[in-house]
Amino acid sequence: MRLSKYYLPTLKEKPAHAKIISHQYSLRAGLIKQIASGIYTWLPLGLLVLKNIEDIIRDEMNKSGAIEALMPCVQPASLWRESGRYDDYGKEMLRIKDRHEEDMLFGPTHEEIATDLIRDVVKSYKDLPLCLYQIQWKFRDEVRPRYGVMRGREFLMKDAYSFDVDYEGALNSYNLMYKTYIKIFKRMGFTPIGVGADTGPIGGNLSHEFHILANTGESTLYYDNKFSELLESEDIESLKSIYAVADDMHDPETCPISQEQLNVSKGIEIGHIFYFGDKYSKPMKASVTSQDGKNVNIHMGSYGIGVSRLVGAIIEAFHDDKGIIWPEEVAPFRIGLINLQTKVTEAADKIYKALKSDEVLYDDTEGSVGVKFSRMDLIGLPWQIIVGKKAVSENIVEVKNRATGEVKEMQIEEAINHFSAK
Incomplete structure (x- = not known):
C-alpha cells in the first residue's frame, strides 16, 4: 500500500483526554477516532489490526472444533425474561422499543440467543457435544467509559457457547477452551495468566479470567512462579490447580504458597470463561434425551475474548517512547x-x-x-x-x-x- 494513496491521520501531540499509553497511541497512530463517549470509528490501520486478531482467534477456535455462527446484535427482551435476567441486568443494558412497542435490547452478551438457537434442534445426547462461536459487536452502557478501546461502550467480542449432556462433558469443553485461549494469546506474543474468578452476572460455579502481564494494567495478579513453566502442558487440570488469582480474590493469610514462590504483577483482563450448568437451559427448556433415556437439561458454558480490547492490551504490553511495537502476527x-x-x-x-x-x-x-x-x-x-x-x-x-x-x-x-x- 502506498502511503500517498492511504488514509492515515496521525497526530503529533498526545491528546489531553487520553490518560493511558494505549489510548494515546491508538489516537496518535490513526487506529481509531472517537465519535462519542466510549464509541469509536475504526480507521483503516486499526481495522487491519482488528482483522488480524480475528484471524488468529478464528483459526484456533476452528482447530478446537468450534463452529462459527453470527447472532443478531438486537435481541427480543422476551428471551431475557424467559431466562430471568432481564430485570436483573442493570443500566449497562441498552433497552429499546421497536415501532410495535415491543421491548428489545442491544446485546451485551448472547447466552439467551445461543440457548434459543439450539433448543428446538438439539434433542439427543448424540447431537452433543457442540460449541458455537461468533465474533460480534456488543454494547454495554458503562458508567465511566475510559481508556479508549480498553473500556468502551461498543466493543467487538468473540463469544462461544458449549453444550454438553452432563458435567463431565461440560468440563471437557471448558478445559478445551482454556487450552485454546492459551494458544490464542501466546500467538499474539503474550504470557497469559488464567486466574480463578467470580462468575458475576453470567452465573455459574466455575470461572477463569485470562490476564496478560502489563505494567500499566488495572489488575494485580498473584500467581505461582511455576505457572509460566506449565503453559505448554497438555494437563489443563494441573495448570488450573496452580495458585493464580487477581487482587479481589487474594488473601495473604490463606495464600497456599510461600512469598518466595509468589509472583506479583500488574495485568490486563482480555478473556473470561464460564461453566454455568443449566442456569439458562433449565428456565428456557433446552433439554436432550440422555443415553439412558432420561430427559436432562443441557450443561452449558460460555467463553469470551475482548477482540477490540486486545488492540489496547497489545499496545500496553508492546510499546516504547516512540510508539507502538506490533508483534508480527497482528501488525497491520x-x-x-x-x-x-x-x-x-x-x-x-x-x-x-x-x-x-x-x-x-x-x-x-x-x-x-x-x-x-x-x-x-x-x-x-x-x-x-x-x-x-x-x-x-x-x-x-x-x-x-x-x-x-x-x-x-x-x-x-x-x-x-x-x-x-x-
Missing part, C-alpha cells in the same frame, strides 16, 4: 518501506513491486526525513526498509527491527529475498 503491515529522497524512488519502487503489497506500507510521500522516521516508529510496523543514497551508489538499503532497534545494511536483492522467504 509487516514492513514499512521508507523512501528518503526523490533520486532513490526507482530503487524503492523496485523493492515495493518485488514484495507483497498487502504486507508493505510504502512511504512515498514528500515529507521530511524526520517526519517519515517518527511516523513509522509511531505506527510500529515490525520491520523498516530504509532506502537512502546508498541505494543508488552501492545498491544498499538499511533494514531496521522496530522491536530491538537493530539496523543492518543489506544489498537490495538480499533484502527482497529475505522478506520474500518469510
Whole structure:
C-alpha cells in the first residue's frame, strides 16, 4: 500500500483526554477516532489490526472444533425474561422499543440467543457435544467509559457457547477452551495468566479470567512462579490447580504458597470463561434425551475474548517512547518501506513491486526525513526498509527491527529475498 494513496491521520501531540499509553497511541497512530463517549470509528490501520486478531482467534477456535455462527446484535427482551435476567441486568443494558412497542435490547452478551438457537434442534445426547462461536459487536452502557478501546461502550467480542449432556462433558469443553485461549494469546506474543474468578452476572460455579502481564494494567495478579513453566502442558487440570488469582480474590493469610514462590504483577483482563450448568437451559427448556433415556437439561458454558480490547492490551504490553511495537502476527503491515529522497524512488519502487503489497506500507510521500522516521516508529510496523543514497551508489538499503532497534545494511536483492522467504 502506498502511503500517498492511504488514509492515515496521525497526530503529533498526545491528546489531553487520553490518560493511558494505549489510548494515546491508538489516537496518535490513526487506529481509531472517537465519535462519542466510549464509541469509536475504526480507521483503516486499526481495522487491519482488528482483522488480524480475528484471524488468529478464528483459526484456533476452528482447530478446537468450534463452529462459527453470527447472532443478531438486537435481541427480543422476551428471551431475557424467559431466562430471568432481564430485570436483573442493570443500566449497562441498552433497552429499546421497536415501532410495535415491543421491548428489545442491544446485546451485551448472547447466552439467551445461543440457548434459543439450539433448543428446538438439539434433542439427543448424540447431537452433543457442540460449541458455537461468533465474533460480534456488543454494547454495554458503562458508567465511566475510559481508556479508549480498553473500556468502551461498543466493543467487538468473540463469544462461544458449549453444550454438553452432563458435567463431565461440560468440563471437557471448558478445559478445551482454556487450552485454546492459551494458544490464542501466546500467538499474539503474550504470557497469559488464567486466574480463578467470580462468575458475576453470567452465573455459574466455575470461572477463569485470562490476564496478560502489563505494567500499566488495572489488575494485580498473584500467581505461582511455576505457572509460566506449565503453559505448554497438555494437563489443563494441573495448570488450573496452580495458585493464580487477581487482587479481589487474594488473601495473604490463606495464600497456599510461600512469598518466595509468589509472583506479583500488574495485568490486563482480555478473556473470561464460564461453566454455568443449566442456569439458562433449565428456565428456557433446552433439554436432550440422555443415553439412558432420561430427559436432562443441557450443561452449558460460555467463553469470551475482548477482540477490540486486545488492540489496547497489545499496545500496553508492546510499546516504547516512540510508539507502538506490533508483534508480527497482528501488525497491520509487516514492513514499512521508507523512501528518503526523490533520486532513490526507482530503487524503492523496485523493492515495493518485488514484495507483497498487502504486507508493505510504502512511504512515498514528500515529507521530511524526520517526519517519515517518527511516523513509522509511531505506527510500529515490525520491520523498516530504509532506502537512502546508498541505494543508488552501492545498491544498499538499511533494514531496521522496530522491536530491538537493530539496523543492518543489506544489498537490495538480499533484502527482497529475505522478506520474500518469510
